[in-house]
Amino acid sequence: MSSRDERRANAKELNAALEEAAGMRPCDGCTECCTIIGVRSLNKLPGQRCKFVGESGCKTYPNRPQECRQFYCFWRFGYMDDEDRPDKSGIVLNPRQMNDVSFLMVSESRPGAVEKYADKLEDLAAAQGVSIVFGNIAEQTVTRVFGPTSAFFELCMANPHLVGLHIAQRNERGLSWFVAKEARPGTLKYFNDRLRDDAETLGSVVLTGTFNSTEPVDIYGPPDAVAALASLIAERQGIGKPRAIGKA
Ligand code: SF4
Ligand code: SF4
Known part of the structure; x- marks a missing residue:
């Protein structure tokens, strides 16, 4: 192993240990978010598989772009069931905040996955008291919002152009x-x-x-x-x- 590869492996190991200590689930071979997110500095559009995805995750992990560092995967923080890991469920949930209103974005990596998970998403939104928004914000095509009425109205009142x-x-x-x-x-x-x-x-x-x-x-x-x-x-x-x- 070259010293560069060794440094990468050490950085990944240290990061994994810190995440485990913080109670985060390991990705363990899942790379769904690396397809779902858009990464401007890599000219990678949302939905395109990243060229840095390797067999055991990101090949440039210590140097990954800011967008990747700032992406929070809700499943990793312990929400939903173990078997709902994004590569198995086909959905990725990402917490967001806009104009002081918190909500979750849900993206699907397999067509129809959100519909299949509709009941579970409705339950999760109700338990968290937030809206779960499905659609493409960049393309202005939000087509569904899960969750309680109060959260939906609050979201639309504060962010009319989101939905x-x-x-x-x-x-x-x-x-x-x-x-x-x-x-x-x-x-x-x-x-x-x-x-x-x-x-x-x-x-x-x-x-x-x-x-x-x-x-x-x-x-x-x-x-x-x-x-x-x-x-x-x-x-x-x-x-x-x-x-x-x-x-x-
Ligand atoms: S979607 Fe979540 S579990 Fe899958 S690779 Fe991304 S952060 Fe890890
Ligand atoms: S740079 Fe790494 S973390 Fe970012 S999308 Fe590509 S593979 Fe995933």
């Missing part, structure tokens, strides 16, 4: 409701069903569209709350026309 949905709370004449609007064209088609369910959970109403426009709007929520908001809209003759009332 592509702008949610704001409104209060008027003793009524309280949320307005959901597209922050990117076409996003509502992914979230309309979810917003209907969320509106029921909230006991409030969610209005999709623009309250103060002549465009038709959809109102979701428990019947009483929907009826109260619909009559408020009706009072504003010609301003907003309720199209769908209540849960279909």
